[in-house]
Amino acid sequence: MSLDDLTVDVEETYESLDEEISLDLDDDTRQELTMLMAALDKEEGDIVEQAVRLLFQSTVETGKLDFHLRSGYDVTYDEYLSGMTYEEMGGGIQYPQQQQNDERRYQF
Template sequence: MSLDDLTDDVQTAYSSLDEEFSVSLDRETRNELAMLGTAFDTDDPEEIVRRAIHMLFQTTVETGNLDFHLRSAYDVTYDEYLSGMTFEEMTGADQFPQRDDERRYQF
């Protein structure tokens, strides 16, 4: 897969997300959400969920876990996705022809 495939998949996933969606909660998650809502002094559990998604995303980026999964599935990193160019395109490495090591020293 490639950078174009990743961009297409992100756009498809984004468009499939509704502005609102419901999530079923188990007992442990309800308890944790209640604790966080109380600690952050908010009556809006959706605010806690938004914060949790931001935190998960930030942690995933900072630890390199996102790059690991993107490299495994799409052969690109998050930085390459943000720039819209692969590392090879940024450095110009894809502009040079491949060396033929077998014929390298032949005249």
């Protein structure tokens, strides 16, 4: 898959999400959500929005997002944001380099 595939998948998924999302919560998640609502004095939508942002930030910072993007689409989040791969940024596609024979590169 490629950067174009990722872009299409993100756009299609974004369009398929409604303004409101109904979720089936297990008992533990429901208990945790109600505790956060009571403690923070916020509505469930605000808590869920903040939770998604925190999960996204954590996933980006730990490199998990890049790992999954590289595995599934062969791109990173930075490449997605810029709209071009590192190879395209460096001109690798426009000006292909000759294959170098690195067979003796590390021999003394």
